[in-house]
Amino acid sequence: MLCASLPGLDGGAVKASSAAMAPLDIYSRCGFDGSIGCWIGNGKGKWNKLAAATTKAPMKRRFNISPMASSALAESRCTSRAKFYQEVLNDAREKFTQEISFQSKDRDISLAKALLYVASEDEAFMAFNREMDAYSLQSERRSASLPSDATEWTCVEAMPLAGKNMNEWMLELDVIAREVEAELVSREIGCDLAEVLDAVNMVLFKSRGFKRSSVLVDSKCAYLHSVLSSGYCSAILLSVVYIEVCRKLNLTIVGSRVGEDFLIWPQTGNPEELFKVISGHSLFGIVNGKCVDDPRSRASDINSNSLPGLELATKRDIIGIALANLMRLHWKRASRANHGLMLTSPLRSVDHADDKSNCLNVPLLRPQDLRLAIMASERLLILQPHNWALRRDHGMMLYYSREYEEAVQELSICMAFAPEEAAEVLEPFVEKLHLLRVESSWKERPFNSFLNCL
Template sequence: MLCTPYCVPAAAMASPTFPDHCFIRYDHHHHHDHKDLRRWRIRTTTAATSASASAYPLFSNQIQLTKDSSSRHKFYQEALKTARDKFTREISIQSKDKDISLAKALLYVAAEDEAFMAFNQEMDTRSLLNERRNVSSPSDTKEWDSVEQMPLGGKTISEWLSELDAIAKEVEAELVSRDIGCHLVEVLEAVNLVLFELRGFKRSPVLVDSKHSYLHSILSSGCGSAILLSIIYIEVCRRLGLTIVGSRVGGDFLIWPQTGYPEELFKVTSGHSLFAIVNGRCVEDPRSMASDLTGTSLLGLEIATNRDIIGIALANLIRLHWKRASRSNHGLMLTSPLRHVHNADEKPNKIDKSNVPLLRPQDLRLAIMASERLLILQPHNWALRRDHGMMLYYNREYGKAVQELSICMAFAPEEEAEILEPFVEKLHLMRLELSWKSLGHAGRLAVP
């Protein structure tokens, strides 16, 4: 089923010791010139280091780990920037929407998030090694020259794109084996057979695992969010020369082949309409708005652009990572602090650092990263910018939060700006107070 819910709303080193067989003769130095003395020091230092590495195996490992970690640390930082730059170029407003690759854009999203999580894991490993000598260093020290070479679930970005090519070739092989022409119905039936029967793709009922929201993970496991399954469907059909379009319908996202005769999509053959073949049971579910669609009403739907579809996937990522980040604060809403500050009758009517709930930092940062990408697509979306500013507030990035929320007030409706204004003012004052304390000043300011 390809309908999708849409919701817009992270060394302690051992001291080197000299080997027992190395004797230091103070009286011997006076009979050597400076060159001999320098040679002696080099031999002594080399022997001492060798003995220390032998006596403490982690000594040499930690040195190597520091070098490897530093190199990987640099790569991850570069990967974060490169992946974001490539995503930005892919969805650039200068590009024609039809030329945007949904798969490439979302694989760059995955690459940036993977690099961020790998960076965090690397930092955790380094901290652990500094605290406990008996922890062995990572055995995989392979480095990559570019984001394209960085493995995502064991494959590179180009290899995942080739996986979509392979699925399309399987569909072609299925059509050849049937010895039939390329009639629209047969092509779609072959696509469904390969994706949902032979390869076993299925929709995840509840999105709790972030792996179900990344394209490469779904191509690997076969289980994921409905919007990403729709994207896979679109990408496979594109490789077959068939254009698939889509639109939001209530809480679902529906897709269908582009045709000048939409009424043909609703003709029932073999017990199902072509529209149902593509979108699954949601079309026949009386609880879904899709069940009321006809060839006429289909023409009235607004076709989603490629940028819109990418935006839906990013919005789902924000929702997922925020839910995971706030797991210990069940029901926490991004906008809750705004209402408390705006309403003078509610307590507490102030914000301070101690009132900000603790959230899972990695998931919160991933939600912020997804929000940053979505803002590239929708820079004038005031609600999105408000939510982004609130996530920065929860992440205790008060300066950035003030900046984003101030920009939001310029685009927001008047009634929303009135709610934001007192919160931004108090957040600005709190930021000034914290910056004053960071300079070593305590207590209140006194006027001389």
């Protein structure tokens, strides 16, 4: 069944925006200056400074060095790796923004490439955290051998994702398309629409074993490279795979939001043929599985007369759905220890607080998942800069991340776009958050001044 959960998405047309990323020094449990546990750094770097690892890897040796020398060497390597990953993150975000640019026509956007850039950025962030954890463990174990230098890449497309680089994952879609062609050749038939769709279904769901997850709880279902590797996927990514494979077969697949579902079907000037019963099923039903047979779904009411009236989703819309699902997934994982916590929970009680204590009671969340959710919402805001509800949620996540200055800025912008009632709810919270930001800056100043003197 090809359907996607869509709450919180703005159904209106999306508009262009520049890709303004948050400073990347706050992207990790460790500072991007390389100092483990210290959240400082300028977050700047240019990709042309990357150096590929072209020399043969040195033989592994065990060194016996003093704890002070070991710590200094580890910090130097941390700084180098932090700078490298900073550049990877910048490059992945920049190329994602270029791919979905509103200066490009929708037909020129590659769904697969855009979503693989998303996966590359998130994987680079998680890889940096893993390396910093390893360096931290090494620092604790003074006698541990120093690890060899990790591999670097000349471009984000060369970064490994589950054993393959981005270009190899793009080729995987070509391989699936060739398998469909081989299936058609074995049947010795022409290019009848019904037979082509049946061959696509045969390869995807039987040969490859693609299966839709009914509930999105595993991050592997939310990234395209993981989906192509395991076959276990969210509804929207299954739709993306279906669309991309059919595109390589010169068959255009379109889609639309219908209630909480996302339906796809072959583009045709004769919609009646999609609902013509063939071997007990209509083509529309074959492509969308059991989605159109669910009496609880609005999709079950779709017929050849109502189908032309549906608003077709653009490729930017489809990417937005995938990002919205990714944001919700990581938020749920980040707040797992706080049962029932919602992004807007602090807004409900702020009017009943006599001081700013309500803002101070920020629950502890999983930092990595929270940052991944923020990264997903940043990309969504590139697609939907005037979606006030999305910007509110983004600002609240920054608040939970204790980035008070950025949270005040985003929530203030949100109030300018939000309906009057929503703005009135946000105003007292933003005022108290502003006071908290000022107080926090005064508390941090002596410590920062000390750091600057080092």
